[in-house]
Amino acid sequence: MNLPRKNILTKNQVRVLIEKMAKTILKTVPEPTAEWVVVGIQRRGVPLAERLGRHLADAGVPRPPVGTLDITFYRDDMDEVALHPIVQDTDIPFDVTGKVVLLVDDVLYTGRTIRSALDELMDFGRPKKIYLVVLVDRGHRELPIHADVAGETVSTAADEMVEVHLEEIDGEDAVWLRSPGKESPGRKGAR
């Protein structure tokens, strides 16, 4: 199979980018204290959140606890999704009330995933402030949502797909751009 795809970020670029994002977070979030937490959106936001947590700890600030969020039950398109996705773990082992939350996902696209995630987080408590941190912002927002920290901004066509691969899930660190028409059906339902 010869599918039209382009490597946007290599292994090294992904790793450097994540380190850079940690530094940007330190500049963006005023006075990071023990009162902050990181929440990764299933699935690839989760390893990303864990890596960011480690980098932040390496930079000498208190290491934030990391939680995971599956937004399936908060999606707005379940009536249209024929194959209901496998629901992953939601594990928020801390009280979010009064905390500064770094909400982490791999790709920011329509913003609908983030809308779902915000609604779900609010059901866990009342965070003091939520920052949105993404590895790739690919544009085409359908809701008034923006990233506070975006590793890379990529201009894409609406029918292209951005695929982030992370070692923990995919066995490699890389970002691919898949062009329209000939892609395999795969992860359409994922976002």
Place this chain on the structure above:
Amino acid sequence: MKDLLGLEKMTRAQIERILETTRPMKALFTRSIKKVPVLRGKTVALLFFEPSTRTRSSFELAAKRLSADTLNIAVATSSVTKGESLLDTAKTLEAMKVDFMVLRHSSSGAPDLVAPEVKARVINAGDGTHEHPTQGLLDMFTILEKKDRVDGLRIVIVGDVLHSRVARSNLWGLTKLGAQVTVCGPATLIPPGIREVFGKKVQVSFNLEEALRGADVINVLRLQRERQEGNYLPSLREYTELYGLNQNRLRLAKPDCLVLHPGPMNRGVEISSEVADGPRSMILEQVTNGIAVRMAVLYMFSGPNGFTLDPSEIEKENNAIEPALRDIA
């Protein structure tokens, strides 16, 4: 699959998918807000033509925790007492645009009759002596949660198997998941022909002590006194003597044997209080799991085409992208 009529009609992959979805549903119970908006705007009609407290309230709570609206049709006050037929009642509810009909009926096959006539998803909540699929699923989930598997387990179902829809759903589900099932009870309460239906996957025993040796799970059926008019038993006392589960008998099973009972219990008849309230008893856990399983069922069947699962498609989905890309990389 539009409707959940019985486990006989389901594949192993479908059953496993529902059980897999039950876990995150149960995880919701530990949140302070136990409700998610996934079925917001959907209506679940609870149509119970037979008395039931726990199944009805379990479905009602399951629907509410998914943010669906519920509509209780109590038969005593409904038009059914005025002679309206089951199909007319179902079509009336359909005209009210309900999305789910959860149906309990004393006639076997009642949900099968309704299902093709309505667009709403029909969920069988127990029909006659036929099936009680969500009970079967919650029993399997309870086993899976404690034992991490069902495949290869030795499971004893004891009691009035003849009249038990719980037993039938258990038999279909457990054998599909690869369990070794023994049904046990007085000969008058074991359905003739059970061997023809299930073959080697199911053993029959008339001796509880023998059946219990080496058992991983024992599912004690309720002795349905209301169905005992046909002189199936000499006396309740004799039944308890021979088939009642007590502490001494439980010792014959594996030390970590689980005790299940679908409720409501006749304490001192099919199960002693000591066992029912003992450390092996899963009876209250089953009640909790029942809500989670019913949430998983409502969620999975709410898709535009009902419960959609194409195992080959899912496998393709998982395998398609990554290897193709790895070849290039």
